[in-house]
Amino acid sequence: MKIHAYPYNDFVIPFLIGTILLFSIIIYKYIRWIRRFSDEQRKVIRSNWYSWKIFPAIWEMIREGLLHVRILKENLLLGIMHQAYALGWFLLILVGAIESRDAFFTLQHEQSIETVRELDAQNGWYIYNTGENKDPEYLNQRRYRVETEDGIARIHYHRPFYVGIFYRYFVHKAPAAFHQHKAYSDLMDALLLYVFLGLTMAIIKIFWSKILGMRRTTKHTIVDRFSKFSLWMIFPLRLLAESVTACLYGNGGFFTQAVGNLFDPMIVRGLETSVWMLYSLMLGVFFVTMPFTRYMHIFTELLLIYFRKIGVREETGKTGYTLFELNACSRCGVCISGCPIDRVLENHEIQSVYLIRSLRNQERGSRLKMIADNCLMCDRCTVDCPVGIDLSALRRQTRAKGAIDTVGNYSYLNKRQSPFNAIGRVAYFGGCMSHLTPGITESMEKIFTAAGQKYWYMDKLGTICCGRPLQQQGFTNQAAELRKKNTDLIEKSGSTMLVTSCPICYQSFKKEYNLNIPVVHHTEYIDMLIKQGCLKVRHDDRKVSYHDPCELGRGCGIYEEPRQVLSAVTNLQKTRYQREKSVCCGFNLGDTKLSLEEQTKIRNASLANLTSKPVDAIATACPMCKKAFQHATNDYPVKDIAEIVAENLIN
Amino acid sequence: MNKFGFAIKTPRSEDMDKVSLERYNMLLDRVPSFKRCFQCGCCSATCSARQYTEFSIRRIHTSFRRGEYEGLDEQLKKCMLCGKCTLVCPRGVNLRSLIINMRQILDETK
Numbered sequence: 001m002k003i004h005a006y007p008y009n010d011f012v013i014p015f016l017i018g019t020i021l022l023f024s025i026i027i028y029k030y031i032r033w034i035r036r037f038s039d040e041q042r043k044v045i046r047s048n049w050y051s052w053k054i055f056p057a058i059w060e061m062i063r064e065g066l067l068h069v070r071i072l073k074e075n076l077l078l079g080i081m082h083q084a085y086a087l088g089w090f091l092l093i094l095v096g097a098i099e100s101r102d103a104f105f106t107l108q109h110e111q112s113i114e115t116v117r118e119l120d121a122q123n124g125w126y127i128y129n130t131g132e133n134k135d136p137e138y139l140n141q142r143r144y145r146v147e148t149e150d151g152i153a154r155i156h157y158h159r160p161f162y163v164g165i166f167y168r169y170f171v172h173k174a175p176a177a178f179h180q181h182k183a184y185s186d187l188m189d190a191l192l193l194y195v196f197l198g199l200t201m202a203i204i205k206i207f208w209s210k211i212l213g214m215r216r217t218t219k220h221t222i223v224d225r226f227s228k229f230s231l232w233m234i235f236p237l238r239l240l241a242e243s244v245t246a247c248l249y250g251n252g253g254f255f256t257q258a259v260g261n262l263f264d265p266m267i268v269r270g271l272e273t274s275v276w277m278l279y280s281l282m283l284g285v286f287f288v289t290m291p292f293t294r295y296m297h298i299f300t301e302l303l304l305i306y307f308r309k310i311g312v313r314e315e316t317g318k319t320g321y322t323l324f325e326l327n328a329c330s331r332c333g334v335c336i337s338g339c340p341i342d343r344v345l346e347n348h349e350i351q352s353v354y355l356i357r358s359l360r361n362q363e364r365g366s367r368l369k370m371i372a373d374n375c376l377m378c379d380r381c382t383v384d385c386p387v388g389i390d391l392s393a394l395r396r397q398t399r400a401k402g403a404i405d406t407v408g409n410y411s412y413l414n415k416r417q418s419p420f421n422a423i424g425r426v427a428y429f430g431g432c433m434s435h436l437t438p439g440i441t442e443s444m445e446k447i448f449t450a451a452g453q454k455y456w457y458m459d460k461l462g463t464i465c466c467g468r469p470l471q472q473q474g475f476t477n478q479a480a481e482l483r484k485k486n487t488d489l490i491e492k493s494g495s496t497m498l499v500t501s502c503p504i505c506y507q508s509f510k511k512e513y514n515l516n517i518p519v520v521h522h523t524e525y526i527d528m529l530i531k532q533g534c535l536k537v538r539h540d541d542r543k544v545s546y547h548d549p550c551e552l553g554r555g556c557g558i559y560e561e562p563r564q565v566l567s568a569v570t571n572l573q574k575t576r577y578q579r580e581k582s583v584c585c586g587f588n589l590g591d592t593k594l595s596l597e598e599q600t601k602i603r604n605a606s607l608a609n610l611t612s613k614p615v616d617a618i619a620t621a622c623p624m625c626k627k628a629f630q631h632a633t634n635d636y637p638v639k640d641i642a643e644i645v646a647e648n649l650i651n
Numbered sequence: 652m653n654k655f656g657f658a659i660k661t662p663r664s665e666d667m668d669k670v671s672l673e674r675y676n677m678l679l680d681r682v683p684s685f686k687r688c689f690q691c692g693c694c695s696a697t698c699s700a701r702q703y704t705e706f707s708i709r710r711i712h713t714s715f716r717r718g719e720y721e722g723l724d725e726q727l728k729k730c731m732l733c734g735k736c737t738l739v740c741p742r743g744v745n746l747r748s749l750i751i752n753m754r755q756i757l758d759e760t761k
Contacts, residue, residue, distance in 0.1 A: 403751075404758045409728035412704035432699050432733035462702035465731035473732060473751060482731060589734050592751060595684055596743030627738055 006158045007170035008126040011277035015162060018284030025291040026299060029327075036320035041312045048310040057309035061302045066090055070386045074334060077201065077212045082332065082386075084198025086298075092191045096164030099184040103171055104159045106178040125170065165283070168242045168256075169276050172249040182253075189253030192242075195235050202232070216342065218333040218353050220294075227293040230286040237279040244268045244275050297330040301387040304328040314393035316400065316476050325389045329356045335381035335391065340584050341374065344605045345598050350374045352381040352391040359398065370593075372398035376602075377472055377590025379554035383580045392590075399474030408478035413464050413485055426455040427495035429509070431502030432463050433623035439639075440501050440623055443646035444522055450649050451534040456493055464489070468508035469589045483513055490515060499525045501642065503552035503622045504589060510556060521552060523562040523621045523641050530568055536650040537569050542616040544570040544644070547606065547629070548582035549622035562621050565641055569648045570619075577609045585620075585628040603628050611636060619644055663719075670718035674756050678715070681752045687742040688712065694736035694746055700729045708736060708746065711753070720757060727754050 037045065063069045066087045072079030163170055174181035201212060209217045220228070239259065246252025246260030247268055290296060304324045312321050335352040336342055342351055350371045358368045372395055382391045428448070430441045441457075448455045464486055467479035486509075490498060498519045500506045509519040520528070529535040546566055552558045559579050566572045577583050586594070586602030594602075607629055610618050617637045620626050629638040679685055695707040706729040714723055727750055736746040 404754050406728070409725050410731075412700070412706075412729065432731075432735050433738070435699075436697065436735055436738060463699050463733075465699060465733040467731075469732040469734055469747075473747075475732070478728070587738065589732075589747075592745065592748040595745065624738075 003155045004158060005155055006126040007160065007163050007166075009166075009169070009273065009276070011273055011280045012162050012166065013280075014277070014284035015165065015280040015287075018287030019162075022287040022290055026296075029291065030303070033320040033323040036323065037312075038315055038317075038319045038321075040315065041319060041321055044311045044313075045307070051310070053310045054306070057306045060305050060309055064305060064386055064388075065302050068386060070384075071332065071334060074384060074386075075212070075214065075337070078205075078214060078332075078334075081198045081201040081205065081212065084194050084201070088191055088195035088198060092188065092195065093164065095184070095187060095191060096167055097161075098164075099188065100159060100164045100167045100171075102180065102184075103167070103174060103178050104157050104163075106175045107157050109177065166276065166280070168245045168251060169272075172245065172251055174251065181251075185251065185253035185256070187253070189255035192235065192239060193255060196239075199232060199235055214333060214337055216333070216336050216348060218331045218336065219348075220331065221357075223289070224293050224331070227286065227289040227295055230282055230289065231295065233282045234279070234286060237275065237282050241272075241275040241279045244272050248272060294329065294331045296327045297387070300324055301328040301330070304387055304389070308388055314390040314397075316397065318397060322394065322397065325394065326356055326360045328387050328389060329353065329360075330387075331357065332386065334384045334386060338380040338384050338581070340376065340378065340380070340586070340602045340605065341594075344602045345594075347374070352385075352389075352394075355391070355395060355398065356389070359394065368398065369402055372402070373591075374593040375590060376550070376584050376586070376588040376594075378550040378584035378588055380550075380580075380584070383554045396472060396474060399472075400476050401474070403474035403476075405475045405477050408475075408481050410478075410481050410485065413482075425496050426453055427490055427493055427498045428455050428457045429466075429498060429500045429502075429505055430457070430459055430463065431500060431505040431623065432465055433504070433627070434501045435459075435463060437623040437626055437640070439643050440626070443640070443642040444499075444501060446646045446649065447522075447526060447529070447535065447642060450536075450651070451529045453529075453534070455499075456495060458489065458493065466502075466505040466508040467512065468504050471508070471512065472590050473592065479512075483508075487513060487515065490517070501623065501640075503549045503555065503558075504624065507551045507555045521556070521558060521561075521621065523552070523565055524558060526642065526645055527561040527565045530565065535645075537645060537648045538650055539569055540648060542570045543573050543614065544617050544619045545573045545575050545610045545613065545615045546578070547585065547610055547618060547620040547625055548579055549620060549625050550582070550584050550588055552621055553582055554580060562619075562641055565645060566619055569644055570617075573613055573615055575609050576612060582606075583609055585622075585625040587624050587628040589624070599628075600632070603632055607632050617644070665717045665719070667717075672718075674720070674760055675716055675718075677756050677760075678749070678752055681756075682745055682749045684742075684744045685749055688744050689742060691741065693739045693741060694744075697735045697739045699731055699733050699735060704729060706730070708750070715753065724754065724757050727757075 066083070068079050068082040068086060071082050168185075205212045205214065205217060239256065242252060242256040243260035244263060246256045247263040248260075248265055250257070252258075252260050286295070290298070307321060307324060314321060314325070331353050333353060336348070339351050341347050355368075355371050355375075358371055375395055377392050377395065379392055382389070385391060426448070428444060430444070434440050445455075445457065465482055466486065467482035470476075470479035470482065496517055498509060498515065498517055499522055500509060500519070501522050503521060506519065506521045509515060513519075526535065530537060544566060546562060548554075548559065548562075552562075563572060583606040584602060585606050586599040591599075607618075610629075611633075615636065617639055618629055618633075619639055619641055620629065621641050623640070626638055626640050690709055690712065692707075692709045695701050695709045698706065698708065700706040706726060711723060711726055714720070730750050732747055732750070734747055737744070740746060
């Protein structure tokens, strides 16, 4: 005869139902999304899904999914809150599972029938026997008769997966040989307190978000709030349930036991299963609502990080990857804090978090259009996003859906071409905006000559736009036409390198074109020339603050080269918001909705950052930014890096 | 006559009382800054497309106002949205938005 000991009580049912529903819905959704991946993305997944790339992927999953390093760096308190929730809860589950495994391992050696009797009497275990001497009477009346030949009962302890969650209830009295019992319960209490820390901060955040360093938190929908409430209730209920059990059986850790000692055993005895039932019910409710609320991010962000790390990228149309991105957003609100439209213009409706919410709710109509169109595309939120959602790409996709993207009427561009006046090594593309700032193009020509480089100024007579402004507004086909024209021109010229003066063109040539020659921005090019010794420059004692253009810095990650060039010719001053945190000049081509007055406000905020310390000049690397600042101030000369270098050339 | 490279143009006079301003008002609604335009022509002067072809925002503005929508869409497709016009406009008219909205209105009220 075998005796089976199975921890079970009716209160686990809500939890079980919740878990089953949660995972079936999630798996169903994931399969649907994965089927919607484009062929290109499939190819990437097929060739990379099991390569060395999974190691950095796993590392980032741990770093962003559990530790939340990026939020921590951005905002310490907010990071601690997210970490407390994620890491705290994860460890509660993990340590709970390890603890129950260890306990059951010890239990397995306790073959005394007394233990079984105790388990049955006190802990609500389900005890049954199988084997030859199956005694129906035993099952009904729950009596144990041990009738093995050697007089030793064979007790099999079963450990269903939920035992870690309800461990304190099922193991009222730890097996005598399980010495680590006290240490485990203390550790579990510490972890519960850790989660409580996050919970307290979350509640504080609702009323005084400024304490947590957030100027503004996300406005949530009713469903989200309901789900959040159930999440918040899980942990106090767990504390209550464990404390009641600790009060009755003294198996709690330092915290639950202390709380439990406050109760009167006579009163709480009848309530024990009820509070455990409430706890399980709350878990069930949360699990069922999870796939339909922002908490879907918990699992989705891990998959998103995995896909992104193995090389899957967002495309111009909506794909399965887009769906993963939409659902990986936790609506943490980090994108709100940095947004210049929120901070300067007090417009709290268009931030990326709301774009994603509208897209996820499959909204259509004017509200979505308003959200999608009113954005500078300065990429600040994309850089800040803790899970690395390509927010600008999502906006481009949304815009493309509304745009009248027909074939353009660009045949006129063939009529007049800049002649290949010097077919040389370097093609120079000034870009449309540089034609409004002739200082930049003249300086570049000076620099080319001083360095003895052969160059072909491809748009000297008239420029063909790079296509990015059209792309940003969703005119994908028309942008492709312009790209084709430029590509043909560059390929025909036989150049071996492309230098651009405009970061907008630079990003376009680098990311949207498929040129087979290197593309560099002029700051990179000058830096290279100085390092190679082709360009002799002198150092003057001007103090200069540098404005990181959005498209160059956050867009292409060029932060170092401009700084090195500037350090070589002037004294570069640090500013408060620089590199990834730089404030857009407000005139970025991404936006068509802002009025001049609004753009001016953002520009002034950006300028205030650059002139917070005494400087002699403001440097930038973008004709657009230069033009914007130039209009704003007469006190400081606004110069492009090329101009400053050209002034400091040694002939 | 054609030999001389010129011809008599058909009269382009419009009775402004009869022209429907529905589309024009729609445009003003969507791009309020357009009300400030005083037709100085800076936009056309700086335009990248204008360097190559007879594409003039000023002319398009006039046509749109006079209710001459024919061929306007084809003209508007020449725009590359590069934004030079917006930057030089002395009246702060959001010209890129103007062009996008013109195309949209022409499409909606086809």
